[in-house]
Amino acid sequence: MRIRQQWLIGLILATILAPGSADTLDEVRARGELSCGVNQDVPGLSYRDADGHWHGLDVDFCRAVAAATLGDARRVRFVATSPNDRLARLRDGEFDLLARNTTWTLTRDTEPGITFVGILYHDGQGFMVHDDSPVHSALELDDQSICVIAGGTGPGNIRGYLARHRMRARLVISADSRSATQAYQDHQCEVLSTDQSQLFAIRSMLPQGNSGHRILPEVISKEPLSPAVRDDDRRWFDIVRWTLFVLIDAEEQGIDSHSLITPTTELPTTMPSPEDDARIGARLGLTPGWRQRIIVQVGNYAELFERNLGAHSPLGIRRGLNALWRDGGILYAPPSR
DSSP: HHHHHHHHHHHHHHHHHHHSOOOHHHHHHHHHHEEEEOEEETTTTTTEESSEEEEEEHHHHHHHHHHHHHOOTEEEEEOOOOOTTTHHHTTSSSSSSEOSBOOOOOHHHHHEEEEOOSEEEOOEEEEEETTTTTTOSGGGGGEEEEEEHHHHHSHHHHHHHHHHTOOOOOOEESSSSHHHHHHHHHHHOEEEEEEEEHHHHHHHHHHTTTEEEOSOOOOOOOEEEEEEEEEOHHHHHHHHHHHHHHHHHHTTTOOOOOTTTSSSSSSTTTSSOOOHHHHHHHHOOOOOTHHHHHHHHHHOOOHHHHHHHHHHHOOOOGGGGSSSSTTTSSSOOOOOO
């Protein structure tokens, strides 16, 4: 009875405090699904398999937002986008949220109509070579040919790195990840360069896999990958941002999908009381239990990372910078209280 009363109070408060005009949350609820712009070619981040099923860290983040807003992580429509059109399509309203391994930069963040919500994955650009290549370090790239993807930060990062180390190389620029990978396989270039997460993903799909290709040790850039939303809806921005923070803070608090058996299970005393949680949810236009739903249906950050990128995935990427701040990484979120 107490849970039902909290649920009704939350609904009433959400109605009172919500803006009168239509906004993103209203549109998502009226539609009955979240529309999310993603990649479709990067295992570990966002990938559609041969059966049409979606997987990846970005994909699971979209599901977490759906759990918070719609009560069901399955109610997501994924929209495949390219590096060249992703921001424009978000700004034009083709989807509610962009979660497509997009680097948060000053230029993009100040672009009219776009704002980034927080770092979901700390990445960096690297290089991969065939196992029989004589190159063992990025400092040996002089006179090499390098395949890289257009429309992102990659070409500029390489040019800057080469200039700093007084090297020259020929860039083979492709429209997308698939064509860049194919050019690398066809030996149109000797080196493939993109974010390290994508290199691990690409290597997992290539013939011979780990034994046929080497990822060089150097990381030449900061690539903070962040979801993005339109900048005209502060409440939607807060919902998406705090969905990310809930995932991170839940790991820090030792809360996961196994410790929260049902969406009505109360959170530990380090978290807000059910009454405070209902009030917080109402400010966001969300019904009580929104944070529990995220964790129960999708998991905490560690669960998302390990099944998509880490030890429980084919990629086997170590947490590194994406470990919690107390565990040697830089992953950090404001307290959820």
